[in-house]
Amino acid sequence: xxxxxxxxxxxxxxxxxxxxxxxxxxxxxxxxxxxxxxxxxxxxxxxxxxxxxxxxxxxxxxxxxxxxxxxxxxxxxxxxxxxxxxxxxxxxxxxxxxxxxxxxxxxxxxxxxxxxxxxxxxxxxxxxxxxxxxxxxxxxxxxxxxxxxxxxxxxxxxxxxxxxxxxxxxxxxxxxxxxxxxxxxxxxxxxxxxxxxxxxxxxxxxxxxxxxxxxxxxxxxxxxxxxxxxxxxxxxxxxxxxxxxxxxxxxxxxxxxxxxxxxxxxxxxxxxxxxxxxxxxxxxxxxxxxxxxxxxxxxxxxxxxxxxxxxxxxxxxxx
Numbered sequence: 001x002x003x004x005x006x007x008x009x010x011x012x013x014x015x016x017x018x019x020x021x022x023x024x025x026x027x028x029x030x031x032x033x034x035x036x037x038x039x040x041x042x043x044x045x046x047x048x049x050x051x052x053x054x055x056x057x058x059x060x061x062x063x064x065x066x067x068x069x070x071x072x073x074x075x076x077x078x079x080x081x082x083x084x085x086x087x088x089x090x091x092x093x094x095x096x097x098x099x100x101x102x103x104x105x106x107x108x109x110x111x112x113x114x115x116x117x118x119x120x121x122x123x124x125x126x127x128x129x130x131x132x133x134x135x136x137x138x139x140x141x142x143x144x145x146x147x148x149x150x151x152x153x154x155x156x157x158x159x160x161x162x163x164x165x166x167x168x169x170x171x172x173x174x175x176x177x178x179x180x181x182x183x184x185x186x187x188x189x190x191x192x193x194x195x196x197x198x199x200x201x202x203x204x205x206x207x208x209x210x211x212x213x214x215x216x217x218x219x220x221x222x223x224x225x226x227x228x229x230x231x232x233x234x235x236x237x238x239x240x241x242x243x244x245x246x247x248x249x250x251x252x253x254x255x256x257x258x259x260x261x262x263x264x265x266x267x268x269x270x271x272x273x274x275x276x277x278x279x280x281x282x283x284x285x286x287x288x289x290x291x292x293x294x295x296x297x298x299x300x301x302x303x304x305x306x307x308x309x310x311x312x313x314x315x316x317x318x319x
Contacts, residue, residue: 003043004076006036007069010048013037014058014066090282091120097139100127101225102269106244106300107143114289121282129195129223140283141273141290145242146266153272156287158294160301161266162243163204166255170235178238178258181205184216190228190239191218203240205262216240243301244269250302260311263302269294 005026012022013033023033041048048062058066098107103125115123126139148155165184167177178184184203191200200221202213220237222228225245232239233254241255249255257263271290273283294300302310 002036003040004073006040007073009033009036010040011066011070011073013049013056014062017056019056089120090118090285092280092282093122093124094141094282094286095124095126095139096141096143096286097126097128098143099129099145101129101242102143102145102244103127104226105229106269106294110290110293113293114286117289118282118285121286140279141271141286144270144272145268148267148270149272153274155270155272156291156295158269158271158291159296160243160268162246162301163240163264163266164243164246164250164260164302165203165238165240165258165262166232166246166250167238167258168233168235168254169256171232171238172256174235177256181214181259181262184238188219188237189216190231190237191216191221192225192228193221193223195223204264204266205259206264207262211264242266247298247300247302257302257310258314260307260314263307269300 009022009026009028012025013019016022016025019033019037020030023030026033028036037048044065046061046065047059048065050057050059096111111123111125115121142149142153145161148157171188175187178187193199194201200215200218203216205212205214218237220228220231222231225242228239229241229245229249231237232241233249238258246255246257250257271287271294273279273287279287
């Protein structure tokens, strides 16, 4: 950096024909400017200027050096300007990695709102249900449902994921309501085929302080959570859906929660990114935007009060 400053001072002195004016332009003292040029001459082993008390002119070697370095310094100066703009303006490409399982039902409205608020940012969104990381995805910000991401990235917990057994009122009118876990064996159930393994995900049940897992025979299955949720909404099966898919239809009455005492919490939704001090402004702005709208957003999960009220209602109805 010292050599770059010295070269910049040299170029300004050659352009203005005056070392004092070059010093003012660079925001340094005349003594510092003179010292920088002398150090540059010493480093190069050549004399760059003819100096008199009134005049400063380039030597032949100085002119050749000026012609050689000026284009490179111009490119470097422009590169610094672009980098500084990235730190000062909300613009440029923003690469986002997210599971498809969360993309449509939960994350997309937030992405769309950000794109409308910051039109100078070009969103590059990659949906992939396989577990990946920021480096392999070449992403600025990633999202994950489940356990907290590892690998050195900063992980920000956004909200919990509950696994809720539910069915449409139409299904329950035709097939009845299961009163216990074992009753599920006599019902049509949906299944989610995991992207990493291709296997059907077992259903989870909270039993006191313990979570147990059971294989549930699927009458209809999919590797897409939105398709599974739609099958349950259409009355084709009982499903165990993530709260990000189920909370809104439950509140509107399109889905009925079942066996609420067995609802489990599967860690949560995390946003992860690199060290905050190294992030461009567009990335920091996006992170703050998501946190403001998504962190603990009760639109995507049932509160403890809601779960208790539902459990009490089902207990009363069962008596």
